[in-house]
Amino acid sequence: MWAYNETFYQIYPIGFCGAPVHNDGVTEHRILKIGEWAEYLGDLGIGSIILNPIFESDNHGYDTRDFRKIDCRLGTNEDFKEVCEKLHDNNVKIMLDGVFNHVGRGFWAFKDVQEKKWDSPYKDWFHISFDGNSAYNDGFWYEGWEGHFELVKLNLQNPAVVDYLLDCVKMWIEEFGIDGLRLDVAYCLDHNFMRRLRSFCEELKPGFALIGEVLFGDYNLIVNDEMLHSCTNYECYKGIFSSFNCMNMFEIAHSLNRQFGPEQWCIYRGKHLMTFVDNHDVTRIASILTNKNHLPLAYGLLFGMPGIPCIYYGSEWGEEGVKAPDNDYALRPCFEEPKPNELTDFIKELIEVRRNSDALCNGSYRNVVITNHQLIFERRTDNERVLVAINAGDSEFTAGNGELQGNFTELLVNADEIENVTLNGQLTMPAYSVQFLKAV
Incomplete structure (x- = not known):
């Protein structure tokens, strides 16, 4: 699976392109802006973008009206075809947001039910009871997503609904040439639907990637050979920033070992x-870290640990943004152009080093040294061994461990010089540092 060796870049198009929050019905060709960033993304080393909703919707994109039409606030289908071509020309793949659990109240089939009630051929596309009423006084009750009745839950056990959604995916692949899907609220989706989606997409476009949004629970239930290739790792998301803010590297070390460690009981090896x-739902890392010296270290940890790294647009130069109690507008801004800086250069280096390292992309995980302020862990495959060493403290630290033996090359070097390191049971870690040491 190509996605395992790549770095992803997430964009929330309605915010990124400066579109109005509510659908005003006016067609503006804003989505072309994503194509203008294609060269920057290719230069950064991004393997694929993840675009949050781009199809015609009532407001924020997750309340879809039409799965076959680009939102008029963003432009036209022809505009998006042009964007996809530019991205592919810069070796950047495209992953769209598959919002298959629910639709907006403006969705064409739901509007037909509103008009015809019992006589609508689409009444079984949703979870409807004509014995009740909705909060919008529709004359019938329907299930919304987690109590949000502007989001009408689809009946994914209805074969007609599944056929319709798969036909839309087929159109996205054939017309736009997309390479994968992010499945919104994948933890809500019918498992048989995900199995059907996996086989359908694989047959249509071998190597098509499916990555689910999952907040909790056992990821193995949907990340397997029959359903999804991957899902979001929210457990380690919390562990990363919390370990730095609390100066307690034991937290992330525990989560990583629990998930990927060498013991037989570790759950996601x-x-x-x-x-x-x-990402588009949580406060940006630059706003959540209490010590700004930890910002590059958080990315060093992200690219050193197991998983597929995903960068949220603007965070690669340290943009701030705080989630509000009632909206996410501050998290989804419009930037006129990229604003790369030293952090961006460091992330570019991390992307390149990881892409060329079998151990960092696919290797096993094992903790070597853990203190409150320092963490050293090993990533290893049959042909490569890399030590990832992070010092979150404000002073130099010398770690001691019998496994810190042998000759290594420092992979994170900014110039053309290659730094060779010989370890004799100790490793000196500069203050606020990240080291990727490859055994030679």
Whole structure:
């Protein structure tokens, strides 16, 4: 699976392109802006973008009206075809947000039910009772997503609904050439639907990637050979920023060992979960870290640990943004152009080093040294061994361990010089540092 060796870049298009929050019905060709960033993304080393909703919707994109039409606030289908071509020309693949659990109240089939009630041929596309009423006084009750009745839950056990959604996916692949899907609220989706989606997409476009949004629970239930290739690793998302803010590296070390460690009971060994330090739903990492010196270290940890790293647009240069109690607008801004800086250069280096390292992409995980402020762990495959060493403290630290033996090459070097290191049971770790040491 190509996705396992790549770095992803997430964009929330309605915010990124400066579109109005509510659908005003006016067609503007804003989505072309994503194509203008294609060269920057290719230069950064991004393997694929993840685009949050781009199809015609009532407001924020997750309340879909039409799965076959680009949202008028963003442009036209022809505009998006042009964007996809530019991205592919820069070796950047495209993953769309598959919002299959629910639709908006403006969805064409739901509007037909509103009009015809019992006589609508689409009444079984949703979970409807004509014995009740909705909060919108529709004359019937329907199930919304987690109590949000502007999001009408689809009946994924209805074969007609599944056939319709798969036909839409087929159109996205054939018309736009997309390479994968992020499945919104994958933890809500019918398992048989995900099995059907996996086989359908694989037959249509071998290597098509499916990554689910999962907040909790056992990821093995949906990340397996029959359903999804990966899902979001929220457990380690929390562990990353919390370990730095509390100066307690034991937290992330425990989570990583629990998930990927060498013991037989470790639960996700061999899996490639999607890792991140922020996204369109949570406060940005630059705003959540209490010590700004930890910002590059958080990315060093992200690219050293098991998983598929995903960067949220703007965070690669340290953009801030705090989640509000009642909306996410501050998390989804519009930038006129990229604003790369030293952090961006460091992340670019991390992307390149990881892409060329079998151990960092696919290797096993094992803790070597853990203190409150320092963490050293090993990533290993049959042909490569890399030590990832992080010092979150404000002073130099010398770690001691019998496994710190042998000759290594420092992979994170900014110039053309290659630094060779010989370890004799100790490793000196500069203050606020990240080291990727490859055994030679």
